[in-house]
Amino acid sequence: MKRLVRGAVGVAVVTVLAGCTVGGGDGGEGAASCAYIALYDGRRYFGYGAGDFELGERLGTAVLPSCDDTGGYPDDPGVPERRVPAYAIKGIDPTVAITTGTDSPDTVLVADGAGETLPPEVREVVRVGE
Numbered sequence: 001m002k003r004l005v006r007g008a009v010g011v012a013v014v015t016v017l018a019g020c021t022v023g024g025g026d027g028g029e030g031a032a033s034c035a036y037i038a039l040y041d042g043r044r045y046f047g048y049g050a051g052d053f054e055l056g057e058r059l060g061t062a063v064l065p066s067c068d069d070t071g072g073y074p075d076d077p078g079v080p081e082r083r084v085p086a087y088a089i090k091g092i093d094p095t096v097a098i099t100t101g102t103d104s105p106d107t108v109l110v111a112d113g114a115g116e117t118l119p120p121e122v123r124e125v126v127r128v129g130e
Contacts, residue, residue, distance in 0.1 A: 034067030034079065038100055038109050040086045045098055045109035048118075053108070053125040055099065056088030062100050092121045 036047030040062040067079040085101035088094045089108065096119055097110045108126050110118065118126065 036064075036107065036109070038062040038064055038084075038086070038098070040098060041094070043095065044112040046112065048097075048108045048110045048122075049126055050106045051089075051108045051125040053092075053099070053106075054090035055105075056090040056092075056094075058101075059086045059088055059094055059098065062086035062098070064100075089125060092119075092125070097122050 038045045038047075040059065045062075061083050062085070064082045064084060066081040086094075087099050087101060089097055089099055095111060096114050097108050099105060099107060099109060108122065110122060114122075
């Protein structure tokens with residue numbers, strides 16, 4: 001399966017939301033959110049931001065952990081764990097970065113421990129500050 005995915009990021013690092021917004025903070029006002037985290041092949045990947053890349057092969061299934069950032073509201077159970085397709089990003093080792101077939105198919109997810117600075121092949125596809 002080949003597909004070119006395009007996206008743009010307006011800030012240096014974007015935390016991609018998993019869709020968990022609720023009241024919180026000052027007396028129930030404001031919003032809380034969950035970071036976009038995927039678990040795949042024994043690694044934890046963090047949503048880094050949108051990018052321009054060619055979708056690689058389907059790798060298998062990733063797990064998006066549940067999000068219970070609800071501030072203790074009993075009527076809002078949060079977002080349950082989900083299983084989604086995991087895909088390679090063409091030209092990038094999947095142990096470094098992947099993407100998922102979710103609501104944000106242009107999101108680059110970088111493996112925990114991939115380094116303090118992004119590897120060059122990841123920097124090439126992540127569009128920062130455009």
